[in-house]
Amino acid sequence: MAGQTVLSVEALSVTFRRVEPLGQVTKIPVLRRVSLDVGRGEILAVVGSSGAGKSVLAHAILGLLPGNAEVQGRILFRGEALTTDRLTKIRGRELALVPQSVSFLDPLLKAKHAVRLAARRSGLGKEAARAAQEQTFARLGLSEDAGERFPFELSGGMARRILLAMATVGNPSLIIADEPTPGLHEEAVRESLEQLRGLADAGRPILLISHDIAACLAVADRVAVFLDGEIVETAASSEFAGQGSGLRHPYSRTLWNALPQNAFEAEWPC
């Protein structure tokens, strides 16, 4: 299933330092020895409740943690450590983020210009950027008319596709999608996820962060379940079936059974 490993995270721990009013320093662990890897052509979903550390993981990979964060462990991209220098070079080129909110779109840029700008930032020249934008639009089924619109004129589903176009126009080696589907209606969710699947099938590995486990399972190869900053289990999507008896950790089973299409029960001592 997974080809050659592109991203591997080894025993990553992240702690936030907080200075109390009297000068004492408290350390709040948010990630505890997290290990995972994503290979070519694979979608790895990261699921868990809010506050479990999913977004912190994405920020750690992209080097976007705040200054009071202490990081231990290693992040390897194509076998080499992701240092600050290297990150600055490859962020937006080889490493792309599909952000959580459509409010990330520049309200003053027409969609086609936003995508061309992303292409320029990935290192393409002006003409090449235009060509790449047109190709990406064709690939994602975006009309020329959509390119002429400002963000406020785009529907939720279209705005998502523009964000996806921006993330993929520079042909990145890894895509991190942070909650790409909330607030979309069913069809738009399916469409967004199918597009991610298409990108993965074309070889790009994708880290899909979401709390919507039902939507993730439709496209992901494997699912990593987060609980309180730890990965309690990484299971194949196919193991989330029936009553979840194929799942090893009780939390994964509870999460699965809590879905309205399953038992809709929430028996977890939170």
Added chain:
Amino acid sequence: MLTARDVRFRYSPRAPWVLDGVGIDIRPTETVGLRAPSGTGKTTFAKILAGYLEPSAGRVVVDDVPADEGGPHTVQMVFQHPELTINPYFRIVKALSEAGEEAHHMATILGVEKGWLSRFPHELSCGELQRIALARALGRRPRYLIADEPTAMLDAITQAEIWRFLLRIVEERQIGLLVIGHDVPLLGRVCHRIVGLGPAMRGMDRKALPEPP
């Protein structure tokens, strides 16, 4: 009965209609799901039902009287993003007190812990905040509650937990509940029936759904 008839709405006299002849009937004790594609005016309709917006034409009648006659509005609404509905400078205890003594009682039923009361909204998770928002809305003793995708941003476990509390409360207090959402399995679980956005009589979809737990 919460009744809306021929509701039309637009933002200005020349703007296109956001809602063009929409209606609904919700009985007390009934949970109704409202499902329609994004951008078709679900939230606008909800705001009209709850009195946040005046319809440009048509009417909303609650138990045969205007909804805000003497006291709190009898149709309360819970929004999708609780973090945007609570004053960021209020501690939780004050946010609850704003809605009266009853809101504190509701908070206890909804599983709000004592320790949260002294915190500010940004120090709670979305799931915790949504309970506060529900307690505030229910604290006004509404006859009807409109919930606009109340658990769309929550994980499955938190979602199931909030619904367990909420369904118990609306049943005990005979509150009519309108749930707006995209999640078909969820609507099927919690609603007696699901409708689309349209004239109430024609748009109604009375197909059999599983009984809510």
